[in-house]
Amino acid sequence: MIKTCFDLYLIPYKMKSFLLKIFDNDYAERYYQSKKKLSDESIDWLRVIPFFTIHLIALTAIWIKFEWILFAAALGFFVLRMFAITGFYHRYFSHKTFKTSRFIQFLFAFIGATAAQRGPIWWASHHRRHHVNSDQENDHHSPHIHDFLWSHMGWFLAKKNFFTDRKFVKDLIKFKELVWIDRFDWLPPSILIMLLYFLGEYLSPVYQISGTSMVIWGFFISTVFVYHCTFAVNSIAHIWGKQRYETREQSKNNFLIALITFGEGWHNNHHHFPGSIRQGFYWWEIDFTYYCLKFLSLFGIVYNLRTVSKSLKQKHS
Numbered sequence: 391m392i393k394t395c396f397d398l399y400l401i402p403y404k405m406k407s408f409l410l411k412i413f414d415n416d417y418a419e420r421y422y423q424s425k426k427k428l429s430d431e432s433i434d435w436l437r438v439i440p441f442f443t444i445h446l447i448a449l450t451a452i453w454i455k456f457e458w459i460l461f462a463a464a465l466g467f468f469v470l471r472m473f474a475i476t477g478f479y480h481r482y483f484s485h486k487t488f489k490t491s492r493f494i495q496f497l498f499a500f501i502g503a504t505a506a507q508r509g510p511i512w513w514a515s516h517h518r519r520h521h522v523n524s525d526q527e528n529d530h531h532s533p534h535i536h537d538f539l540w541s542h543m544g545w546f547l548a549k550k551n552f553f554t555d556r557k558f559v560k561d562l563i564k565f566k567e568l569v570w571i572d573r574f575d576w577l578p579p580s581i582l583i584m585l586l587y588f589l590g591e592y593l594s595p596v597y598q599i600s601g602t603s604m605v606i607w608g609f610f611i612s613t614v615f616v617y618h619c620t621f622a623v624n625s626i627a628h629i630w631g632k633q634r635y636e637t638r639e640q641s642k643n644n645f646l647i648a649l650i651t652f653g654e655g656w657h658n659n660h661h662h663f664p665g666s667i668r669q670g671f672y673w674w675e676i677d678f679t680y681y682c683l684k685f686l687s688l689f690g691i692v693y694n695l696r697t698v699s700k701s702l703k704q705k706h707s
């Protein structure tokens with residue numbers, strides 16, 4: 391579709407190729423494959439620019455007059471998208487710890503994609519690889535194999551990690567709508583930015599805000615927080631905390647990370663039994679994602695929740 395638009399407007403070949411590399415992930419994969427970049431560990435600077443731009447734009451909030459409605463928007467979109475990442479990108483798409491309808495699957499795939507962490511298939515593929523190779527050479531974001539910064543926010547900017555290893559996600563690539571989100575993963579964040587802009591303009595007669603200030607707080611600030619909370623599970627939760635189970639890698643249970651990531655900080659529990667919808671194994675291990683999913687199950691929105699058995703909970707190796 392995009393390729394045809396470029397053909398129609400007679401854009402020069404080099405420019406067309408550059409734009410397609412940005413806007414069509416299928417094209418970008420084919421392009422890099424032809425250039426034999428599949429194992430290239432170097433940073434892809436084309437991907438770094440939007441990632442750092444998001445941080446820079448978030449910083450411009452210091453020039454915006456503070457309004458509680460802007461704070462509420464940032465908090466609301468942080469909570470919604472953090473839940474979409476932990477509850478759906480992680481516990482549903484990556485681990486299938488519960489079931490849901492195709493519509494809800496698409497809805498949360500779309501909401502998750504607005505967090506600008508690529509599509510659900512790419513995310514699940516890399517995460518499943520992490521569980522197979524945890525803290526070993528083929529773990530792309532182990533802080534014990536690579537350095538801390540790489541495990542936190544370097545690995546996904548490497549050329550070789552741009553690709554989706556489809557052998558890990560055969561169950562997901564049969565859903566055309568998910569494949570479409572993965573191919574055009576820039577679209578969901580762009581739609582959210584547009585909606586926030588219109589919301590800000592609509593509310594501007596009542597509050598001292600504008601479309602731009604609503605976008606900066608509702609999208610950019612909350613996205614930066616969702617980023618670093620998510621990344622902290624890969625970096626911090628494999629270094630600091632307690633290891634209840636001998637899981638043959640360095641995953642840790644970390645209360646603080648569990649709080650900010652809605653339960654993902656019980657990472658050693660999670661590596662012990664990744665098939666459990668509940669990552670806080672005991673009542674005092676706060677797991678906000680699990681409480682929300684349990685609540686949704688009351689209405690049949692999600693069902694067949696898989697939990698950890700008592701014997702597995704007590705088996706420490």
Ligand SMILES: [Zn+2]
Nearest residue numbers: 520524641657
């Ligand atoms: Zn891990």
Ligand SMILES: [Zn+2]
Nearest residue numbers: 484517660664
């Ligand atoms: Zn996992």
